[in-house]
Structure formats: structure tokens, C-alpha cells
Amino acid sequence: MNDVTVLIVDDESRMRKLIRDFLMQKGYSILEAADGEEALKMFEEHQNKISIILLDVMMPKLDGWSVLRQIRQTSKVPIIMLTARGEEQDELFGFELGVDEYISKPFSPKILVARVEAILKRTKGDEKELKDYGGIVIDVEGRTVTVDGKNVEMSLREYELLKYLVDNENIALSRDKILNNVWNYDYYGDSRTIDSHIKKIRHKLGKKGKYIQTMRGVGYKFEVK
Amino acid sequence: MNDVTVLIVDDESRMRKLIRDFLMQKGYSILEAADGEEALKMFEEHQNKISIILLDVMMPKLDGWSVLRQIRQTSKVPIIMLTARGEEQDELFGFELGVDEYISKPFSPKILVARVEAILKRTKGDEKELKDYGGIVIDVEGRTVTVDGKNVEMSLREYELLKYLVDNENIALSRDKILNNVWNYDYYGDSRTIDSHIKKIRHKLGKKGKYIQTMRGVGYKFEVK
DNA sequence: TCTGATTATGACCAAAATATGAACAAAAAG
DNA sequence: CTTTTTGTTCATATTTTGGTCATAATCAGA
Numbered sequence: 142m143n144d145v146t147v148l149i150v151d152d153e154s155r156m157r158k159l160i161r162d163f164l165m166q167k168g169y170s171i172l173e174a175a176d177g178e179e180a181l182k183m184f185e186e187h188q189n190k191i192s193i194i195l196l197d198v199m200m201p202k203l204d205g206w207s208v209l210r211q212i213r214q215t216s217k218v219p220i221i222m223l224t225a226r227g228e229e230q231d232e233l234f235g236f237e238l239g240v241d242e243y244i245s246k247p248f249s250p251k252i253l254v255a256r257v258e259a260i261l262k263r264t265k266g267d268e269k270e271l272k273d274y275g276g277i278v279i280d281v282e283g284r285t286v287t288v289d290g291k292n293v294e295m296s297l298r299e300y301e302l303l304k305y306l307v308d309n310e311n312i313a314l315s316r317d318k319i320l321n322n323v324w325n326y327d328y329y330g331d332s333r334t335i336d337s338h339i340k341k342i343r344h345k346l347g348k349k350g351k352y353i354q355t356m357r358g359v360g361y362k363f364e365v366k
Numbered sequence: 367m368n369d370v371t372v373l374i375v376d377d378e379s380r381m382r383k384l385i386r387d388f389l390m391q392k393g394y395s396i397l398e399a400a401d402g403e404e405a406l407k408m409f410e411e412h413q414n415k416i417s418i419i420l421l422d423v424m425m426p427k428l429d430g431w432s433v434l435r436q437i438r439q440t441s442k443v444p445i446i447m448l449t450a451r452g453e454e455q456d457e458l459f460g461f462e463l464g465v466d467e468y469i470s471k472p473f474s475p476k477i478l479v480a481r482v483e484a485i486l487k488r489t490k491g492d493e494k495e496l497k498d499y500g501g502i503v504i505d506v507e508g509r510t511v512t513v514d515g516k517n518v519e520m521s522l523r524e525y526e527l528l529k530y531l532v533d534n535e536n537i538a539l540s541r542d543k544i545l546n547n548v549w550n551y552d553y554y555g556d557s558r559t560i561d562s563h564i565k566k567i568r569h570k571l572g573k574k575g576k577y578i579q580t581m582r583g584v585g586y587k588f589e590v591k
Numbered sequence: 592t593c594t595g596a597t598t599a600t601g602a603c604c605a606a607a608a609t610a611t612g613a614a615c616a617a618a619a620a621g
Numbered sequence: 622c623t624t625t626t627t628g629t630t631c632a633t634a635t636t637t638t639g640g641t642c643a644t645a646a647t648c649a650g651a
Contacts, residue, residue: 239484240484241484259464259465259466262464296626296627296628297627297628298627298628299627311505311507311508312507312508313507313508313509330628330629330630331629331630331631333609333610333629333630333631334628334629334630336608336609336610336611337610337611337628337629337630338628338629339609339610340609340610340611340612343610355608355609355610356509357521357522357607357608357609357636357637357638358521358522358607358608358638359509359522362508362509364508521637521638521639522638522639523638523639523640524638555639555640555641556640556641556642558598558599558640558641558642559639559640559641561597561598561599561600562599562600562639562640562641563639563640564598564599565598565599565600565601568599569600580597580598580599582596582597582598582647582648582649583596583597583649
């Protein structure tokens, strides 16, 4: 429930303002982009905190479909497309690409808010309070980790790194990806920093530290086995 | 994973038939109910196999909203409401109650199918992408290889070389091509290097190592046979 | 069958990547 | 301001690897 960020992508500043005002009133944080390119840049930078994207279809430089496609290559973030009164053609096109919802302009702000909330509820719904990875239990809300029932203290970085790994269970993550997602995208530190944290986490996880596998030449992977 | 059952609730048999025909054509199983009461009965009986519900709003006996409310007390099954061209009032009302989607009558069957599939995709957990080459299974995300179900450890080069070979299944690859694609362009090493890695891979693949064929004077080819 | 060319194989080692411990710096807490 | 915790860097140890080389096996053509 806390701090939901919405990325609004529309070339008309009037439209952005309208949406922004309503959503801010509802307590959401807002990011804005005025065209497709900006949107992609925005998304890369703030990927971790963006909960949902409102995406206009008609834009200069890079249209909504292109943006959608690009984002879908790496992310499943909910996306609502803002369209002129829809042609069926477009809708079909979009659903295949992974559009979550359509809203036709002009729309009432209430509808907008309702749909945003419905989608957020839906997406949030399927992540339970507690996630159990073979005995490593993470309470996302409480930001706590227990291993075989025993509480384990994790520092901020350790928690975030572990979280990132388990969120991508069974997926080999490159060092780059890890840096970009757990650290700031512009972090230029020592490449041994990750190792160092991995070491600490493994140690804290005890036996289950081996769930974090090193993928030589690539990075790390979390896998329960 | 397959065998998705859709419950269609509408009092007009003509409408049910229309929807049924389209969805069956797409391979879905269908259950039908002609009014709200029947719908609830149906749902109770078949709750475990129903993946999604298409629910008409206007019905005799018990209308769609009532059905929705009742079902939501015990279940989160995705529900698409079928409405007459919508008044905003209704939509808002429904989102609060947990409607996943609206479709306004009249609608095209294509839109219907697209939305059903979109929702199912969303609810269903993502299955990972596995490629199977005659018992050699490659999980690209996890960067793992299994042979006849048994995990096989591959080093970076081995994995990349194997991947390159299977990506070009049935195509004879020259040593040059292999070097340029798996190694860096400017690699000027021993020409025996490839052989050496091929050997290791074949060994790790066991019997199935013979899928990697030697093309004398040319290079290698991966072929399942 | 013989022969030169090509590929397979096993052993070896240097280079590369990672693990680790300790020291240091920076931030947060008191 | 001092203490404590956290994050990063660095030097060193350890592990894995990729590549080389020598030798054996295989192949294709004469």
C-alpha cells in the first residue's frame, strides 16, 4: 500500500497534469515522460519503483506500441494504454503484447483511478505476505528474513540483494543486472562489492547459503535445491 | 496447464451459444448458466475447475452484481462482466467489488477471446521457457542444461558453444563461424581449442554427445537423430 | 593398404574469476 | 561528538576455466 509510483507518458502536458493531479490526490507518487524515448529512459532509471504505467498511444518520436514492446522485453509491470476511442484492431494488437487495460480518451478521472486501483489490487494480490524459498522465508512488508524459523538480521543492501535474487528465482543474473537493480544504475564501484555482499548473505543463511549459486563468468542465481 | 474451463452466465441462449462456439474453437472447456442462481450452483459444484467467469449483468432472478458479490466472498476467480454500453457508475461499482474486466455488448468475438486470454495469462504463473533437443533440455534463463532429466554442469564456454550449436540445429557450422560467434572476433588461438571444448561437451552429454557431429574439413553440426 | 591430413583425447598450466578476511570510509544512531 | 552499524575497497587465497600441446585415433583419397 505504501508509496506507489505511477509513470505517466503523454505528449500533452495538459493531459499529464490532469492525470497527475488526480493520482497525487489519491496519494500516488508520479513520474512523467513527454514522449516514448523519455519514457524508456525513465523506466530504466526507476524500474524498481514504478508500479504501473499509463501510456499514451499517439506520441512523437516513439509511439506507445513501441514503448510497450520494449518494456515488455524485460518487465511485466502493469501497463494501461490511453487511446483515442478504440479501434478493435489496436486493442487486439495490444493484448497480445501484454497490455493490461485500455482507457479511451476522453475518460473521467474517476474511471482512471478506479482502473489503476483495480490493477494494483490484482497485481499485489498474487504476491502473498510471506514467501518461502525452501525454508528461507521473506516477509516483504516487515522486511524480515527467517531461516528455518529463526530470524536473521539483514542490512539494507543484504536484504535488497537477497530479495532481488529470490524475486528472480531460477534465473541467472548477470553482475550488470544486479548492479543496475540493487544499486543505482550509475554505480561505478568495485566489482568485488557484489561478491562481498553475497558472501555475507550466504554466511547468514547458513547451510541454505548454497541456494545462491555462483554462475562463473555470468553472475549469480538463486535456486532452491 | 491445459484444459481451461470458462463459465458463461447469460440469460440469452443465443449469446451463450455465440460465446461458447468461439471459446470452444480456441480449445476451452465450457460451462453454462442461464441465470444468477444457476450460476452460483454451477460455481459451487465446479469451483475447482473453473478458470474464469463471463458474467452478464442483466439477468432475471439474480443479477450479475449479486452473483459477483457472492462469489467474491469465497473466491478470487477472474470475472469478466458483460454489460450493455457502460455507464461509468456501474463500472466504478464493479471495480470495487473485484471485477477484472468489462466487455460491452455488442462485442466482437475476437475482443472477447483476446481479453480472456490476456486475463488468463496474467493470472497464470509464468512457465519458463525450456528448449528440448532430443532429451537435451536447455533452460536459457537459468543457464542450465539437463540430459534425460539429469542436470549437467557446463562452464561458460561450454554452455555458449552448445547453445550456439543447438541454435543452429541441422546447420553445418564452420570453425570460423564458431570462433567468431562463441569467441571474440579477434581470437587467434590454437585451432584445437574448439575440438577440446567439443570433446568436453560430448563427454558431458553422454550418449547424446553424438548429436554433435564432426563435419570433416568444415566444422561441426548439431543434429538430433 | 598406405599416407597425409584432420580430429579426438588426456594431461597440464597459466590466466581469469571468485571467495574471503581485514581494513577503511561513510552513514546512522545515540 | 562519539559510537555503532553498514557499505565498500583492497590484498590475498582459492577455485575454476580456457587454452595449449603432445600423442593417439580416424578418415579420405591414391
